[in-house]
Amino acid sequence: MGVRVDDSVVVTAPADRVWNVITDFAAYHEWNPFQRECSAELTPGAPIRMLVALGPGGPMRQTEYIDEVDVAGRWFTYRMRPAPMRLLHSVRRQSVVDLGDGRSRYESHFEINGPLSPLVDALLGRRLTAKFAAVAAAVKVRAEADGR
Structure with missing residues (x-):
C-alpha cells in the first residue's frame, strides 16, 4: 500500500480567486508553508521546480512535471519522474470546486506508490x-484575504 493524503477546505471566496492562488506559483513563498519556492508553467510536460520544507535538514530542491491541466475545470496534476523499475512514483492533484454564493472548495490529493512506498510512509x-x-489551511487564508 502506498502513501495517500487527501485534504479539502471550504473557502469563503469565489473559485476563480482560489484558482489564482494555487496557480500563482511565483507567490507561493508568500503563503505556502510546504513549497517555499515554486516556478512552473501550467502546461503538460513542463517542469514544476520547488523548494520544499519537509523535515529536518532544511528545505530541499525538487523538480516534478505538470501532467494534466484543466483550466475550465480548475484542476491540475503533477508527478515525479518514476524511480527505475517504478520503485517509487507519485501524483499530486490540486482542484477547486465552485460551491456558489462566493464560496468554493479547495481539494488536494497526493499519493506515492511503488515497492519503496512503505519506506516513504514510515519515514x-x-x-x-x-x-x-x-x-490547505493556507490556501483558505490566502484566498479569503485576497478579497478584502
Whole structure:
C-alpha cells in the first residue's frame, strides 16, 4: 500500500480567486508553508521546480512535471519522474470546486506508490500529512484575504 493524503477546505471566496492562488506559483513563498519556492508553467510536460520544507535538514530542491491541466475545470496534476523499475512514483492533484454564493472548495490529493512506498510512509508519512493539511489551511487564508 502506498502513501495517500487527501485534504479539502471550504473557502469563503469565489473559485476563480482560489484558482489564482494555487496557480500563482511565483507567490507561493508568500503563503505556502510546504513549497517555499515554486516556478512552473501550467502546461503538460513542463517542469514544476520547488523548494520544499519537509523535515529536518532544511528545505530541499525538487523538480516534478505538470501532467494534466484543466483550466475550465480548475484542476491540475503533477508527478515525479518514476524511480527505475517504478520503485517509487507519485501524483499530486490540486482542484477547486465552485460551491456558489462566493464560496468554493479547495481539494488536494497526493499519493506515492511503488515497492519503496512503505519506506516513504514510515519515514515521511506523518510529515506529509501535516504539510498538505497546512497547505490547505493556507490556501483558505490566502484566498479569503485576497478579497478584502
